[in-house]
Amino acid sequence: MKQRILAGMAALIVMIALVSAAGCAAKQRHIATVSVVAGHQALALIQDTEMLLVCGKSTAPAAGQCVPQDVHQNEISPKLAAAFQYDASIARTVRDWPVGTPPPATIGELMGKINAIIQDVLRHMPESALKTKLVFQLGS
Amino acid sequence: MGFEGLTALLQWIGLFQAIASKGTAAWTNIKKALADNGIEADTSALDAVAVDADRRRAIAEHEAGQA
Numbered sequence: 001m002k003q004r005i006l007a008g009m010a011a012l013i014v015m016i017a018l019v020s021a022a023g024c025a026a027k028q029r030h031i032a033t034v035s036v037v038a039g040h041q042a043l044a045l046i047q048d049t050e051m052l053l054v055c056g057k058s059t060a061p062a063a064g065q066c067v068p069q070d071v072h073q074n075e076i077s078p079k080l081a082a083a084f085q086y087d088a089s090i091a092r093t094v095r096d097w098p099v100g101t102p103p104p105a106t107i108g109e110l111m112g113k114i115n116a117i118i119q120d121v122l123r124h125m126p127e128s129a130l131k132t133k134l135v136f137q138l139g140s
Numbered sequence: 141m142g143f144e145g146l147t148a149l150l151q152w153i154g155l156f157q158a159i160a161s162k163g164t165a166a167w168t169n170i171k172k173a174l175a176d177n178g179i180e181a182d183t184s185a186l187d188a189v190a191v192d193a194d195r196r197r198a199i200a201e202h203e204a205g206q207a
Contacts, residue, residue, distance in 0.1 A: 033182040040189045047196055051203075077204035081197050088193035095186035099179060 028103060032094045040087055042138055046121060047080050049134045065128035075124050083117040086110045
């Protein structure tokens with residue numbers, strides 16, 4: 001009887017080796033992906049809103065609150081073009097980032113450039129209800 | 141424990157080891173599949189961002205009169 005109990009206990013010992021999670025290495029890349037997507041959405045929102053604010057358009061607010069055409073053409077649009085170029089570069093860099101390797105240094109650099117452009121573009125936009133809404137949405 | 145009992149015990153241990161190893165391999169495959177699917181989803185999202193960023197850059201360049 002005792003031998004049968006010992007045999008049963010030995011048979012019930014199941015050794016399960018816990019393999020370190022295969023997904024841990026992908027978490028960094030996923031976090032970076034979420035940041036890239038959120039950053040792109042913010043840039044897109046800024047571009048779409050600014051287009052509505054250009055003076056002379058039916059959606060533009062009154063003079064003084066709308067974005068002058070020359071500012072739109074010579075200041076804001078070139079900056080946004082550069083920002084989206086960085087944006088696409090970041091997206092492709094993260095996409096090509098091998099899982100399990102350290103994050104590429106260029107990601108942080110490009111994100112810093114984009115943030116600087118965003119601040120610059122917002123400074124060029126006169127105060128208006130639409131700009132206030134934009135700033136609120138960017139902050140939330 | 142007699143010889144027959146020891147043999148039976150070893151057979152049971154071997155059986156459970158086989159089950160455990162297959163279970164471990166299956167669990168590893170499941171976790172890898174989940175990670176791979178997550179990586180593929182992220183890759184698709186990043187591709188979509190890149191395409192849209194290119195499109196919006198073209199719009200901005202047009203607005204700037206650079207196109």
